[in-house]
Amino acid sequence: MSLIVDSITKRFGDVVALDDASFSVEPGRIFGLLGANGAGKTTSMRIVLDILRPDAGTVTWQGTPNTDLPRRTWGYLPEERGLYPRMEVGEQLRFFASLYGVSDADARREIGEWLDRFRIPDYLGRRVEELSKGNQQKIQFLAAILHDPDVLIMDEPFTGLDPVNVRLLKEAFLEMKARGKTLIFSTHQMETVEELCETIAIVDQGRVVVSGTVRDVKRAMNRQVVRLATDGDDNGAAWLAELPGVEVTADRQDFLELRVPADQDPELILRRALERGDRVTRFEISDPSLEEVFVEHVGRRAVSEDEEHLAATSAGAGR
Amino acid sequence: MRDVFPNALHVARREYLFRVRGRAFKVTTALLAIAIVAITLVPTILGALGVADPPHIAVANEAGDIQPDPILTLQAALIAGADPGAAIDGETPDELPADERPRVTPTDDPDAAADAVRAGDLDGVLVISRDAEGELGFEYITSAGPTSQTRALVQAAASSIAIADRLEREGVTPAQQQAVFATIPFEVTAADPSDARDPEDFAGGFILAYAVVILTFMAILTYGNWVAQSVAEEKSGRVMELLITAATPRQLLTGKVLGAGAAGLTQYVVIIAALVIGLVASGPAADALGASGDLPFSLPTIGPVTIVTFAAFFLLGFLLYATLYAAAGSMVSRIEDVQQAVGPLIFLAMGGYFAAFTGLNDPDAGWVQALSVVPFFSPYLMPARMLLTSPSAAEIGLAIALLVAAVVGAIWLASRIYSAGVLMYGQRVGLRTILRAARVAR
Numbered sequence: 001m002s003l004i005v006d007s008i009t010k011r012f013g014d015v016v017a018l019d020d021a022s023f024s025v026e027p028g029r030i031f032g033l034l035g036a037n038g039a040g041k042t043t044s045m046r047i048v049l050d051i052l053r054p055d056a057g058t059v060t061w062q063g064t065p066n067t068d069l070p071r072r073t074w075g076y077l078p079e080e081r082g083l084y085p086r087m088e089v090g091e092q093l094r095f096f097a098s099l100y101g102v103s104d105a106d107a108r109r110e111i112g113e114w115l116d117r118f119r120i121p122d123y124l125g126r127r128v129e130e131l132s133k134g135n136q137q138k139i140q141f142l143a144a145i146l147h148d149p150d151v152l153i154m155d156e157p158f159t160g161l162d163p164v165n166v167r168l169l170k171e172a173f174l175e176m177k178a179r180g181k182t183l184i185f186s187t188h189q190m191e192t193v194e195e196l197c198e199t200i201a202i203v204d205q206g207r208v209v210v211s212g213t214v215r216d217v218k219r220a221m222n223r224q225v226v227r228l229a230t231d232g233d234d235n236g237a238a239w240l241a242e243l244p245g246v247e248v249t250a251d252r253q254d255f256l257e258l259r260v261p262a263d264q265d266p267e268l269i270l271r272r273a274l275e276r277g278d279r280v281t282r283f284e285i286s287d288p289s290l291e292e293v294f295v296e297h298v299g300r301r302a303v304s305e306d307e308e309h310l311a312a313t314s315a316g317a318g319r
Numbered sequence: 320m321r322d323v324f325p326n327a328l329h330v331a332r333r334e335y336l337f338r339v340r341g342r343a344f345k346v347t348t349a350l351l352a353i354a355i356v357a358i359t360l361v362p363t364i365l366g367a368l369g370v371a372d373p374p375h376i377a378v379a380n381e382a383g384d385i386q387p388d389p390i391l392t393l394q395a396a397l398i399a400g401a402d403p404g405a406a407i408d409g410e411t412p413d414e415l416p417a418d419e420r421p422r423v424t425p426t427d428d429p430d431a432a433a434d435a436v437r438a439g440d441l442d443g444v445l446v447i448s449r450d451a452e453g454e455l456g457f458e459y460i461t462s463a464g465p466t467s468q469t470r471a472l473v474q475a476a477a478s479s480i481a482i483a484d485r486l487e488r489e490g491v492t493p494a495q496q497q498a499v500f501a502t503i504p505f506e507v508t509a510a511d512p513s514d515a516r517d518p519e520d521f522a523g524g525f526i527l528a529y530a531v532v533i534l535t536f537m538a539i540l541t542y543g544n545w546v547a548q549s550v551a552e553e554k555s556g557r558v559m560e561l562l563i564t565a566a567t568p569r570q571l572l573t574g575k576v577l578g579a580g581a582a583g584l585t586q587y588v589v590i591i592a593a594l595v596i597g598l599v600a601s602g603p604a605a606d607a608l609g610a611s612g613d614l615p616f617s618l619p620t621i622g623p624v625t626i627v628t629f630a631a632f633f634l635l636g637f638l639l640y641a642t643l644y645a646a647a648g649s650m651v652s653r654i655e656d657v658q659q660a661v662g663p664l665i666f667l668a669m670g671g672y673f674a675a676f677t678g679l680n681d682p683d684a685g686w687v688q689a690l691s692v693v694p695f696f697s698p699y700l701m702p703a704r705m706l707l708t709s710p711s712a713a714e715i716g717l718a719i720a721l722l723v724a725a726v727v728g729a730i731w732l733a734s735r736i737y738s739a740g741v742l743m744y745g746q747r748v749g750l751r752t753i754l755r756a757a758r759v760a761r
Contacts, residue, residue: 051564051742052742074564081557083561084558095329095333096565099330099566100565
């Protein structure tokens with residue numbers, strides 16, 4: 001039984017934030033929610049968390065509607081980070097844990113363990129405002145997981161982190177996955193999605209344009225990517241263009257990137273190159289990158305970000 | 320809807336500790352306590368200073384024979400002025416201890432006496448003369464200003480000396496004069512014996528009623544504002560999204576109001592303790608300074624039932640306003656906008672305050688009786704009426720019942736506004752937008 005978001009629609013005034021959006025997440029998986037600013041990612045998360053009610057549609061987790069689930073089912077890391085700046089780290093985390101019904105003793109033990117893991121054990125008595133951005137983010141993460149939620153929902157968790165902290169947070173993600181938790185996060189960083197996510201959904205203008213396993217989503221593009229490098233004297237573009245359906249998408253310093261329709265055998269390119277007597281130094285067949293998939297689905301639309309931001313704030317929906 | 324407790328208590332506990340640990344709270348409370356002790360002790364200290372130096376006045380009689388002796392008349396007037404109670408109670412001047420008794424001495428040399436006034440040895444010289452028609456004239460030489468109490472007493476005494484002298488010259492004998500000016504028996508009987516109040520008791524009730532109204536008003540404005548401020552801070556600091564995920568709006572709202580209210584109550588307890596300390600200390604302080612430590616009025620005796628009723632009105636009134644303050648705080652995105660959002664509530668609170676002040680002068684007026692059961696006004700008006708007149712138990716019960724209903728309604732409304740408002744960020748969130756969002760809120 002999984003998390004099922006079924007035909008959710010949400011309007012803020014005249015703005016349609018979500019339009020009949022559906023996706024599902026298998027338990028124990030890491031799920032990526034991708035979309036441009038204002039696409040409806042935060043609104044979807046808030047609706048799953050039941051802090052916002054949809055105009056239509058339902059959300060169920062393991063068969064139970066989210067309106068009937070205890071709050072401790074969920075852990076949430078909001079995009080806009082927020083903690084009490086003048087409260088001490090330990091006291092603050094115990095407060096949030098207490099709201100989820102965690103006993104003080106359990107909370108103290110968990111906090112101690114996690115601060116050790118994050119290599120900041122002596123921050124227990126520090127005020128949050130004295131901490132660096134990265135360390136505040138770690139505390140924010142702890143506030144989301146101390147009550148041991150089944151589903152962890154994180155809105156842009158990697159934004160504003162240096163590479164070391166990104167690494168620590170990814171390790172924490174995998175630790176949570178190893179404990180059998182379900183993780184849902186949104187991000188703009190496609191490499192992170194490729195690295196962590198098993199399933200994704202791409203949201204655009206309130207609609208889920210594609211969802212499923214990363215492999216299926218890529219295959220659904222109906223094409224393959226070929227990277228080719230030869231020692232031929234010309235740049236090779238001319239003879240490649242003669243091949244039916246093949247398109248040169250990038251002409252890099254040391255290789256060409258080609259787009260090949262799914263119904264065509266990419267090895268034809270290799271054969272043709274060898275026939276020409278060129279020495280092939282690189283030949284690689286792969287699925288399109290997630291970035292390509294994303295741009296294909298979302299990026300062609302030329303919408304000013306300011307316009308979207310304005311629409312989102314005037315609707316009072318955040319992003 | 321999930322249970323309000325225990326999460327509301329967790330929220331309240333955090334709010335309370337955060338408030339009372341803050342430097343602003345400690346400083347304000349300490350300053351208020353010091354100010355209250357000082358204010359309660361000042362009258363005693365001033366009284367002690369005044370009594371320690373009773374007035375000494377010289378009389379230069381250049382008018383010949385005056386009946387009765389102007390020195391005695393003046394002395395009686397000064398004694399009556401120094402201790403108004405003595406005259407009412409019919410005490411004789413001799414009962415004042417010698418060192419507190421005003422002194423009036425005759426002199427033959429007004430110029431020398433005037434020098435003594437300038438040197439500070441005398442408070443004043445009263446020179447009495449008689450003109451060609453036989454009319455008395457008075458000249459008072461003093462360093463005291465126009466507001467001096469002694470100066471006013473001397474003038475009043477001069478007036479009665481002159482009147483007695485005129486009557487004397489008209490042939491009215493002192494015995495006849497005494498008969499004319501004898502005290503008239505005047506008795507007031509209350510129509511309803513239960514309304515019979517000692518005049519000093521009534522003055523005390525009046526002062527207490529003012530105090531109750533002012534304390535209620537201050538609590539609503541100050542601590543209500545804490546609530547709105549604190550909600551807006553959580554919203555602008557974005558902790559709100561975390562809170563609203565962990566707890567329901569009703570839990571957050573209730574906890575916030577209870578926590579800020581408890582912190583406010585702590586401050587009030589300190590202030591009232593300071594007041595009690597001040598009043599208790601003013602007795603020994605007065606003894607030490609050699610003054611009378613009596614208050615100029617006596618506080619009415621208040622039974623435990625009345626105190627519980629007052630507490631109920633105070634707490635329910637605070638809950639009603641503070642809950643709506645929380646809703647107002649949830650509607651703004653920036654802390655600077657809080658004042659604007661709570662504007663209508665301040666207006667309402669001030670309406671009740673001014674209605675109570677006007678109503679105190681005529682506590683039995685129909686509109687005062689009617690308003691004293693209306694939720695937003697009853698926390699001010701009903702306790703005031705209870706101190707000044709005798710509202711029926713049914714009226715008090717109705718006022719409490721309506722107030723409880725209003726609090727329940729306010730919590731319901733406020734938690735809907737709250738759950739819709741806390742996720743709305745924008746330049747200005749109108750009430751209409753909020754209410755539309757509140758209809759679908761959880």
